[in-house]
Amino acid sequence: MNFIRRLATTATNTSLQDVVIIGGGPAGLTILSAIKTSPKLKHLKCTLIEGQSLDPIRNFYNDPPENYTNKIVSLTPKSIEFMNNKIGNWEFINQERIKNYDGIIAYDSQDSSSRIEFDIGLIDKDSLATMCEVINIQSSLLQKLETLKQEEEGISEDDLTILDNTKVEKIENPLINEKFLENHDLNQIDPTLEKPNLDWPIIKLNNGNQLQTRLLIGADGYNSPVRKYAQIESRGWQYNRFGVVACIKLQYEDFRSVGWQRFLTTGPLAILPLTEDNATIVWSSTPELSEILMKVNDEIFPHLVTAAMVLEEVDLNYIYSVLAKNPNDFSILQDIEWRLSKFNSRDLDENYPLPVVELIPNTKARFPLKMSHADTYVAPRVALVGDAAHTIHPLAGQGLNMGQSDASALINALEKGIDRGMDIGSTLVLEDYVSNAWPANHALLGICDKLHKVFSTDFYPIVLARGTGMKALNMFDGVKSIMMNMISGR
Ligand SMILES: Cc1cc2nc3c(=O)[nH]c(=O)nc-3n(C[C@H](O)[C@H](O)[C@H](O)COP(=O)(O)OP(=O)(O)OC[C@H]3O[C@@H](n4cnc5c(N)ncnc54)[C@H](O)[C@@H]3O)c2cc1C
Structure with a gap:
């Protein structure tokens, strides 16, 4: 030395x-x-x-x-x-700006009953992961x-x-x-x-x-x-998708302290908890959709996120088409409210994330998504x-x-x-x-990479297979705990 x-x-x-x-x-x-x-x-x-x-x-x-x-x-x-x-x-x-969370609820946009719930109780640990800037x-x-x-x-x-x-x-x-x-x-x-x-x-x-x-x-x-x-x-590929990130405020603090991920065919949309009523989103989306998301009026954006966590893709496609023409079209808010009103409020409370009420100014950004490995x-x-x-x-x-x-x-x-x-x-x-x-x-x-590919299709046989797979997986705590240990890096 x-x-x-x-x-x-x-x-x-x-x-x-x-x-x-x-x-x-x-x-x-x-x-x-x-x-x-x-x-x-x-x-x-x-x-x-x-x-x-x-x-x-x-x-x-x-x-x-x-x-x-x-x-x-x-x-x-x-x-x-x-x-x-x-x-x-x-x-x-800075401990005041981090948030531990205890579970993830992931569900399929093609069939909301196809869901898998990872709960910390299964692996006997303090938290699944921690959100941190x-x-x-x-x-x-x-x-x-x-x-x-x-x-x-x-x-x-x-x-x-x-x-x-x-x-x-x-x-x-x-x-x-x-x-x-x-x-x-x-x-x-x-x-x-x-x-x-x-x-x-x-x-x-x-x-x-x-x-x-x-x-x-x-x-x-x-x-x-x-x-x-x-x-x-280095080998890999571009996904031809963008990750749109933003910080948002929920209707109130969600004491369930879980992350939500909905697999849309355009890419998954995740809402992850931060302290109090704050949360962050990662919305993986096609180049066209990501452009709409970036341009849409800041006051419409929170409602769009809420809608995307709940509504059918056919409804969403209509909403996107309206906003593509005019990202400041406030009439869409009434339309979203009407479409959401068709859902049972108890179902909404229990099975979906809280409504999003605000976008924190200047926090919306998009990144191209790619897979690469040297x-x-x-x-x-x-x-x-x-x-x-x-x-x-x-x-x-x-x-x-x-x-x-x-x-x-x-x-x-x-x-x-x-x-x-x-x-x-x-x-x-x-x-x-x-x-x-x-x-x-x-x-x-x-x-x-496989998860991205399996979930970014609406090809019916695959939708059926993944739905059956998610429902079956959700019943096996042993397999879920192995997956949770993997998610939490153990
Ligand atoms: C939408 C999105 C969501 C994500 N969410 C998560 C998540 O939840 N959990 C997770 O673990 N990861 C997540 N990631 C990934 C994570 O953000 C990155 O993996 C991580 O930030 C990469 O860090 P890095 O230090 O390797 O590279 P970088 O942050 O890219 O740092 C590289 C640095 O090198 C400097 N540099 C480059 N060239 C030069 C040069 N010629 N001279 C001097 N300096 C140079 C650059 O200025 C830069 O600061 C996410 C990524 C995206 C896009």
């Missing part, structure tokens, strides 16, 4: 690092904090680079905005355990890093650098030039090292500075420049984590949680490497990470 320290502090024009992380999203900040809290890794000289400003995240801890922000995720108990026990950032989470997670990680710096004999400024508002423009392998790289596979290159850091990636920044690193971690999202540098193939997560001196490695349909709320599992598996691999006195950038060390993280992620990606 002395050897690493010596290299990392050599004075050259290029700043030498043990670890450079590109990306200050939840995955990048998690891996940085996990390295700096690990007794075996904390001495590593680390730099994190983020293209955007982290100021809103820094300010969140002392001065959070009044309303919820719109990037809200469902965290599994496993992710929380990792943040609580391994990293220790959970104590810096992404900014709350990021802010707690930054706060944890701050306290590490302030501790007596804590982390030195020199060993922990965060460069925000700084873009990575280019990553180069000093061994080879770009032309060579076009025709060769980086994984096949066997570096005959004249200098120990000859094959360390060089990271060129938009401010003219450059870094060279023993290990480069790509936490740089779906379009990952690190993945491209490492020539790692062939591997590592190359010599490179590891990928989070969305750089995989993106998943949000219907099971697993994307960010998978990034947390990646971070946990990568830290374990690096710790093992250090224990054995190995170079943390070598593929021998990094392979352990892939073999632990890749198969589980692949299985989850496959399950969510």
Whole structure:
């Protein structure tokens, strides 16, 4: 390790690092904090680079905005355990802005009696999952890093650098030039090292500075420049669907504390509880429908959500067609009310979420949905984590949680490497990470992809089969508890 320290502090024009992380999203900040809290890794000289400003995240801890922000995720108990026990950032989470929930009620738009209810009682745990803003997670990680710096004999400024508002423009392998790289596979290159850091990636920044690193971690999202540098193939497809997210207010606080998910043929619509009467929605929809949802008047939108959780798709299609012509057509509110009035009020109270009464201003946004999985997560001196490695349909709320599992598996691999006195950038060390993280992620990606496909059709034989399947499944508590353990990451 002395050897690493010596290299990392050599004075050259290029700043030498043990670890450079590109990306200050939840995955990048998690891996940085996990390295700096690990007794075996904390001495590593680390730099994190983020293209955007982290100021809103820094300010969140002392001065959070009044309303919820719109990037809200469902965290599994496993992710929380990792943040609580391994990293220790959970104590810096703003607890007033998180919400545990106890169950999920999922039902089919083609037959509302085809439903499956997951209840916490089945698995004897405190909660199924916890709703939390992404900014709350990021802010707690930054706060944890701050306290590490302030501790007596804590982390030195020199060993922990965060460069925000700084873009990575280019990553180069000093061994080879770009032309060579076009025709060769980086994984096949066997570096005959004249200098120990000859094959360390060089990271060129938009401010003219450059870094060279023993290990480069790509936490740089779906379009990952690190993945491209490492020539790692990523396979998958666009769903031709958008996820429309928004924060809303329900008629009153729903003490049932459950998440609701209705599988519409255009994609699932989920309402997930937040504190008091707040909730958040993820409405997966076709490009055309998502455009209507984005344009529709803010006062009509809540009624549209209520309608979409209850009415038949034929009714909904009519409502969408009216709003496509005029997104401010308030006459549709009467129409929705009339259609809802045909339902028995007791049935509505018991079997559906509470009516939505308000859209929190400026919280509506849409994201393209895609499935992608990198062939591997590592190359010599490179590891990928989070969305750089995989993106998943949000219907099971697993994307960010998978990034947390990646971070946990990568830290374990690096710790093992250090224990054995190995170079943390070598593929021998990094392979352990892939073999632990890749198969589980692949299985989850496959399950969510199949669920999306099975539910996004109104082809009658499939509707019949899935309805029968859901009803049958709902009767078997044993199978449901296995599924719930999976949902909650246990
Ligand atoms: C609609 C929707 C709902 C979702 N719901 C859930 C949920 O309930 N539960 C769940 O677990 N997940 C959910 N997810 C997924 C989750 O939001 C993502 O998986 C997660 O935020 C990805 O984090 P990340 O840090 O890997 O990537 P990102 O958040 O994409 O971060 C990558 C960072 O890298 C930076 N970067 C990229 N290139 C450069 C460069 N050249 N130089 C410098 N910086 C760079 C970017 O600025 C960015 O900040 C949802 C996603 C969607 C779309």
